[in-house]
Amino acid sequence: MKRKWLAVIISGSLITGVGGTYTGMKWYYHDLERKVEENGSPISLKGQQIQPDLSKIAQAYDLIMKSYVKKVEEKQLVEGAIQGMVSTLNDPFSVYMDAKTATQFNNTLDSSFEGIGAEVAQKDGKIVIVAPYKDSPAEKAGLRPKDVIVKIDGVSTHGLDLTEATTKIRGKKGTTVTLEIQREGTSNPLTFVVKRESIPLETVFSEIKKQGDKSIGYLEITQFSKDTAIDFNEKLKKLESQNIHGLIIDVRGNPGGYLSSVEDMLKGLVPNNKPYFQIEQRNGEKLPYYSKLKQKKPYPIAVLVDEGSASAAEILASSLQEADGYALIGEKTFGKGTVQTAIPLGDGSSIKLTMYKWLTPDGNWIHQKGINPTIEVKQPEYFYVNPLTLDHSLKLDANNEQVKLAQQILSGLGYGPGREDGYFDYQTERAVKAFQNQEKLPATGEIDPKTAELMDTALTQARKEEKNDLQLQVALTYIGNKN
Structure with a gap:
C-alpha cells in the first residue's frame, strides 16, 4: 500500500x-x-x-x-x-x-469580528482571559485579566483546547453567552451573561494630556492589528507636530498581535545601538533585529503596563526599557515569550505552531515570568473589586462575602460604609441609602438587584475616570518632572 x-x-x-x-x-x-x-x-x-x-x-x-x-x-x-x-x-x-x-482566527485582526471582545489563552490546562478589549462587551460585563473560564453556557471547559473554547464563546451579534468564572480572591464562581456584538478593531487612541503647563502625548494601543503600526505612526507624528513635552504609551490590557506591527513601531522609537528584540531559533542561534534610527526621541517616554499586557505588548515595553532606559509604570506583565507561525494546510485548516522564542534587547526570556515595571503602581483597591452577584437582597445584620464586596464598592464611590469586613451594620445601611438617593431609587437601605446593578455600573464608570487612574497620574507626573 x-x-x-x-x-x-x-x-x-x-x-x-x-x-x-x-x-x-x-x-x-x-x-x-x-x-x-x-x-x-x-x-x-x-x-x-x-x-x-x-x-x-x-x-x-x-x-x-x-x-x-x-x-x-x-x-x-x-x-x-x-x-x-x-x-x-x-x-x-x-x-x-x-x-x-x-477563518474566525484570520478575521480577528483584519477588520472586525462578532463575539464578546476578549483575548483568551490556555494556561496550565485552564482557559484564561488575558484581557478584554477596550469598550468591548467583555469589558462592560466586568470580565478581567486572569479570570479562569470554568463553564461556557453551562458546559465545563475541562478538556477543551483553546480553539474549541474560543469557538464556543464567539457567535452571532445579538446572541448571548453565559460564562462561569473563577476569580482569584473569590470562593464561589461568578456568572456573567455577555451579549455578543460586532467588535471593531480600532486599536490606537491618541490625545494630548496636560500636566501643569506641559503638553504630554498619550497613545493607547489596545492590540497589534494589521494597520496598527500605520495608525500609531500617523498619530504620533500628529502629536509631535503639537510640540509635546513627552509621550505615554499605554499597552495595559493589550494581549499582543502582529509581530510586524510592533516592529514597525520600534523601528521609529529605538536607536540602532541595541537590538529592539531578538529571535532565538530551535538550534539556539539568536538573531538580533536593529532599527536604522540614529538617535532617540527628543522627549521622555513612559510605558503603562499591567497583567493584561502580553506578547507583542511585552516586546514593545521591554524594548523601550532595555534599549532606551524608558520607564515602565504599572504592574507586572503577563509573560509570553514565544512566537507562532500560522501555516495553512491547503483545505482552509491550519496549524498554529510555536517556532521561536523572542528575547528582550539584553537577551532575557520573559516567558511565564513577565516583566517587572521600573515604577510599580497598583490602582486603588476598588479597581479590583468583583461585581455583586445577589441571590437575595442584602440588609441589616447580613454577614457574608457579598456584603463585603458592597462595602468595598461603596467605599470606592465615596459613600463611607465605615467598615469592609462583610457585616451589614447601620453605617453601611446609611451609605446604601445615600447611594440610592443619589441614583433616585427608593431609599430602603437594602441592596436589592437594581441597587446592586447601579452600584456596579457606577464603579465601572469611576474606574474609567482619568482622575482615578493612579497609574496614568503617576506617568503624567513622571513625564512632567523629566522636563
Missing part, C-alpha cells in the same frame, strides 16, 4: 498574541511529495530523513476505515490525527484549527 500527501504552496505568519494573533512571514514549500511506504523504508522530505514510524499512522487509518464497527469519515480521522500530534507538544499556543476556526 502507498499513500501520498501532496503539499501545496503555503504561507504562514509570525504570531505573538496570547490567544493567537499573527504576523507576516511567508514560508513556501514547493511540490513536496510525502510518501509512507508499507515496507517501512525512510521517507524523504526536502532531503531530510523522516522516521518510518509514520507507516503506523497509515496502518491505523486503514484499520479503522475498513474494520471499525461504525462507518467513519476520512476527515474525522485526519483531523483527529493532527490534533493528537499537536496536543502531545503540551504547548497551549500550538493548536490545530479546522477551516471554520481558521
Whole structure:
C-alpha cells in the first residue's frame, strides 16, 4: 500500500498574541511529495530523513476505515490525527484549527469580528482571559485579566483546547453567552451573561494630556492589528507636530498581535545601538533585529503596563526599557515569550505552531515570568473589586462575602460604609441609602438587584475616570518632572 500527501504552496505568519494573533512571514514549500511506504523504508522530505514510524499512522487509518464497527469519515480521522500530534507538544499556543476556526482566527485582526471582545489563552490546562478589549462587551460585563473560564453556557471547559473554547464563546451579534468564572480572591464562581456584538478593531487612541503647563502625548494601543503600526505612526507624528513635552504609551490590557506591527513601531522609537528584540531559533542561534534610527526621541517616554499586557505588548515595553532606559509604570506583565507561525494546510485548516522564542534587547526570556515595571503602581483597591452577584437582597445584620464586596464598592464611590469586613451594620445601611438617593431609587437601605446593578455600573464608570487612574497620574507626573 502507498499513500501520498501532496503539499501545496503555503504561507504562514509570525504570531505573538496570547490567544493567537499573527504576523507576516511567508514560508513556501514547493511540490513536496510525502510518501509512507508499507515496507517501512525512510521517507524523504526536502532531503531530510523522516522516521518510518509514520507507516503506523497509515496502518491505523486503514484499520479503522475498513474494520471499525461504525462507518467513519476520512476527515474525522485526519483531523483527529493532527490534533493528537499537536496536543502531545503540551504547548497551549500550538493548536490545530479546522477551516471554520481558521477563518474566525484570520478575521480577528483584519477588520472586525462578532463575539464578546476578549483575548483568551490556555494556561496550565485552564482557559484564561488575558484581557478584554477596550469598550468591548467583555469589558462592560466586568470580565478581567486572569479570570479562569470554568463553564461556557453551562458546559465545563475541562478538556477543551483553546480553539474549541474560543469557538464556543464567539457567535452571532445579538446572541448571548453565559460564562462561569473563577476569580482569584473569590470562593464561589461568578456568572456573567455577555451579549455578543460586532467588535471593531480600532486599536490606537491618541490625545494630548496636560500636566501643569506641559503638553504630554498619550497613545493607547489596545492590540497589534494589521494597520496598527500605520495608525500609531500617523498619530504620533500628529502629536509631535503639537510640540509635546513627552509621550505615554499605554499597552495595559493589550494581549499582543502582529509581530510586524510592533516592529514597525520600534523601528521609529529605538536607536540602532541595541537590538529592539531578538529571535532565538530551535538550534539556539539568536538573531538580533536593529532599527536604522540614529538617535532617540527628543522627549521622555513612559510605558503603562499591567497583567493584561502580553506578547507583542511585552516586546514593545521591554524594548523601550532595555534599549532606551524608558520607564515602565504599572504592574507586572503577563509573560509570553514565544512566537507562532500560522501555516495553512491547503483545505482552509491550519496549524498554529510555536517556532521561536523572542528575547528582550539584553537577551532575557520573559516567558511565564513577565516583566517587572521600573515604577510599580497598583490602582486603588476598588479597581479590583468583583461585581455583586445577589441571590437575595442584602440588609441589616447580613454577614457574608457579598456584603463585603458592597462595602468595598461603596467605599470606592465615596459613600463611607465605615467598615469592609462583610457585616451589614447601620453605617453601611446609611451609605446604601445615600447611594440610592443619589441614583433616585427608593431609599430602603437594602441592596436589592437594581441597587446592586447601579452600584456596579457606577464603579465601572469611576474606574474609567482619568482622575482615578493612579497609574496614568503617576506617568503624567513622571513625564512632567523629566522636563
